[in-house]
Amino acid sequence: MARTSRFHGGLNLALVVAATLAIAIVVNVLLGGLRVRFDLSENQVNVLSDASKDAVRALKGLEVRLYISPDLPESIPLGQDGKTRIQGFAQKLRDKIEEYKAYGNDVTVTEVTDDVVKEAEKLKVKTFTGDGASVTKEGALELKQYVLGVSFHYGTSIEVFELALQPEYYEFEITKRLLRLKDKAESALTMKDVLSTGKELADAAEVCTKALESGAGKDGDSSPVAMMLNPEAAQAKVTALKAAAPQIDEACKKMEAPLAKAKLLEKKNRQLDRMYLIGDALAKETGALVKDLGGAQADGGQVMQAHQRLVQIGQAMASEKAELDDTPGRRSIGFVCNATTFCPFPDEKPLIPPEMRGAMQQNQFMQSVLPAFDRIQQEMNMVLQQINQGLFKARGFDIVKVNLDEEVPDDVEALVVFGAKGVFGEHQLYQIDQFVMRGGSLVTFLFPFDVKLQLMNTKGEIDESGSLAKNGSNIDTLLTSWGIKPTRKLVVDAQQNGEVVLYANVAAFGRNFVQQAGFAYPALPTFSDFDTSDPLVRATTSLTLPYPTGLELEPKPGVEVKALVKSSPSAIAIDDPKFPMYPPQTMSAKIAGTAGEGPITVAALAKGTFESTFKGKPEPVKPGADASKEDDKKDDLPGKKRARLDSGTGRVLVIGSNLGLLPLSMDSVFEGFNVGMIAGDGAGIENFEKFKGYQVNYQNWSMRIGQVQHTLQSNIQFLQNVLDWSVQREGLAELRSKQYAPRPLSTSEEGDKSILKAVGLLLPSVLFMVLGGLWILRRRARTRSLTL
């Protein structure tokens, strides 16, 4: 070692320390650019999945803008306890974006720094409010707005990830948008005409709306209520409008050219058609208003109301245009709403045609029944709307209603036949067949059995019985011809199953109460055997499917068929419709001891080149085709009629259960209803029992859903994966399951918890002290026995 003077020593020290620091900094900076990392976590939740990497790599020159309020609070008033911690989310979002950037292809990331909230609003990135409020100039309280989101720009297309308040889903949400962005940008090229026309139309509508607004004068509230309260002001506005009429007319006339263009493009895009209708209405009604204003006898109130309406229509155009911009590359999932499927769309078609309602008014009996029917329909529609929103739309799926009596729209990429109870017409089957032949994806959730347990009878009592009835949907013929044959035998498992929720009597305080309770039920078998080579179920750990049928795989040449979900070996298949289904204990006892027949396949996938089921057969005739020439004409529109295919490369996924989602539609609730039943003066009374039955039908629907609802909750992830699969976004399915990793504790008893707490506190230290004691004893012994 160097022996130096103190001065030199000090200098040396400083030099060596400085050199070490410098080396350390250089090494850290140099290696900072490297991305050598391993993710040890179970599903690699921290690093991007291949799907995400591929998604960002495919977008060369992607531009990412981050919108992060600099003063984000620690928590915001949200969630069940009114407080959601969002601290650190901004950094997590930045980190995630950095991660994408690292794997991307020439990605630029900019963080919007000035006036973030305003900038964000420009791009329609949603903001949220925090606890903080400020006082506006007018002295009103204004909640402080925050923003935490990202916008992705690729070509002229934009995707926005807003309200990034769930870091665990960041990757899923971002990748989803990147995939969508790519589709959007690509389709935007082919849809140039439509998009530019839409833009012109929206711009013209905006000019018109502005003219309408300014024509009424800028000051004051122009809402009808305010008008009523203040007639002088209203009159003043009408006067102003009168004066401005020529300008308004001129401005709104400019809409004619784009409207004409849009008219030319009719039927090319539903959204543009919609915009055309709105724009047309705006133009026509404005014209009428201008005419009214020109008239001497203009009613102030009416004019103002019309004016108000027109402004609203005009303003709606902007969001319609945004919707149009969003259409390119949209992958819609069509829900088939025939043959009594589960169809998550409100059915607005009234049960009783309005023209008959007038006649009903004379009928005393019908007067009491009709409101009940209306109420049921309203409630049903509400429930369906909720399911539609909550289960599908809110989760990012663009679902559309498909009526197989009409052509399947072009932008429908996947068809879902969810729990068909009834029989499809030949032509309907043909539509499905041809959809698959054209390369579409078909998802079929079967509804093989109608199991009724503890349902209500028409007397309003709960029937302590259970029944099993087979549904014979002819969708099976299609599936069988493609290699997946539903056996329509109920798969039950006495050992691995979920619970069914039933009413049970509880005797307490000398009285009987009825309470809901879960009972182990073999007809709700639990599956844990998945084909993990397929991303669709790779990360699924357990599924409990209500009343599933077994599937037999009969591969056809050119088609690859594989079982995705299989039962445990202990499962058996029941073919006997008289099998005792109720009470659960009896059913369990009946099958206990029966030798297992498993594994039985309950979900299977077929892909490859399918042969059309209708090959060599005449094309089925569309019902009513000859009766109504109108419909025929529609089909004759250019590009509408599709050529028949005898084979094609598609994908078919079959799940042997309806996940407990029973059909809820006018058809299923008002089964057997026909207008004839209520026609005539004293009509209907003879059908009283039937009418009561409809009410009970609806009630039983919710009771039956309630019995197995909990299984649906745990199967939602699977359902979402299936929908992702259907639109060729399996990558997302993988990402979704990657994010979901609930790690619940298996204990629940309060007593257990305190024991566990004590164990947690004492076990390590006791173990350690025991080991330490042994060590000390060993040392003692050694001390005594040490010799040389």
Add this chain to the structure above:
Amino acid sequence: MIEVSGLTKSYDDFQALKGVSFTVNRGEIVGFLGPNGAGKTTTMKILTCYMPQTKGTVTIDGQDVNADALAVRARMGYLPESTPLYTDMLVYDYLHHVATVRGVPKDKVKARIKAACEMCGIVDRIGQSIGTLSKGYKQRVGLAQALIHDPDILILDEPTSGLDPNQIVEIRNLIKRLGENRTIILSTHNLPEVMATCTRLLIINKGEIVADGTAQELEQRQAEFERLQVLVRGVDPELAATVFRELPGVKRCEVAPSTEAGVAAIEIEAPRGGDLRAQVFKKAVERHWELLGLTRVQLDLEGLFRKLTREV
């Protein structure tokens, strides 16, 4: 074997060593003698490579203590002043640890521990924690650790300080035995220790070597002088000293600490040959002092030591 030349060491503004030079030959037991603060420990710390000198060189068989520090350390055993040991360890574990660090081959460690313990008489204490040992035993453990790698040079700093007389004797005997085939440098401020154990003495005072030689050589050098101890009453001691100093041939005359009240004790040193006693007697009578005692002492090592190291 050990060559020290022109060694200086300064601590800030204090110069602890002012050019120390000496040579130690193989097989010598050198007593390094000097009062507290004379520079003994500093010299030893430099010898053992604990800290560097300011100037000068130290070589051991030609190896420089600075340049070849590790090699020098490896062949040296060192027992620092006050015997710092890891008191939490067992004697055996401690020696094992030292042997390992000292580079004793694994298969020889146990034999070396045994030999060292036998040398130092701590065989029956190996299972004891060092902290529980008596001072004497700790000292022996310190010696054992210095010996564990069988060094040919041993440097012991105050090996007997703080021990009781019996322990001192034991340690001295041990050192003598060790010295039979090693070079040992031991430092002390205790003269009898050197007399008892060393073959050669180095006396250091205020950072300078003031004497170097075997006990006989130094004693002979000292024998050129004689010393008188005078006890007189009825006179101021300083005055008496002044008076005696003027006697012819007196080399040195100083007041010595007196044991009786009113009695002045004076020490007079003069070259051997001329007997001063008569002149002292005459002078006392002349001055009417009561001469209570007049003794001639032969000068010994202790005297020499004191003479050499006394403040001037």
Add this chain to the structure above:
Amino acid sequence: MTTQSQGLPAQATPPIKVNGARNVWALARRELGFYFNSPIAYIVITLFLVVSGAMLFVFDLPDSDKSFFEFGEASLRGIFGPTSATNFGGIPLLFVFLVPAVTMRLLAEEKRTGTIELLVTWPVTDAQIVIGKYIGAVLFVGIMLLATLPLALVVGGLGKLDIGVMIGGYLGLFLLGAAYAGLGLMTSSWTRNQIVAYLVGALLCGVFYFVDGMLGLLWDGARDFFAALSFKAHFQNVARGVVDLRDIVFYASFIAIALVVTTLSLQARNWKK
């Protein structure tokens, strides 16, 4: 004194086989032995384990106001501490106070008792001394962590624990403890007073633990810079289950700097005055 008088056969030139690795390991073993031969170490570890258990099972989990059973999730976040920059807790925080206590004596005590004089006159280099002592302390920290594994077993028995994240968390804690130990050893080399070494060490560890949380808030622009220096920010990466070369390099450079400074301050005795 025994009566035997056989002299030791002193060799003319003793074998000079300075085996660095062997020396380092011997020094490390001695330090480890010290810890486990002293009752204080057992008391400290026992307390540490009880507090860790309480943080996991009894106290509210970090970044939440629910305790383990209320939260109902099989994870070890209770002991791995919070993820937000301004919160602190878990073993990373305990270590701020514990690790300097482990390292405070390493060199300060040697200086106080004078054993350093023997230590440095043995044929070992200063760097070997520093590394040996450091390894001893780090092994002790590792054993402390191992002693908490029964907690992981309990949690693993209650639910499905993400083993990868757990390994990451422990690796992170170990790296964090190792970095703290480097700082602690460094402060121990600056003084002969253990208490001073402890206080300065704990202060330094604390500063580097929360530097982003404290200064990052005061000075917004430098948040990233401080996060880059913060033990916590780097710990969190590893604790999520991501073993990133950058984090490991960060800890390694930190430890290297601390050990270099320690070695230099040991060598300071060599400066001529």
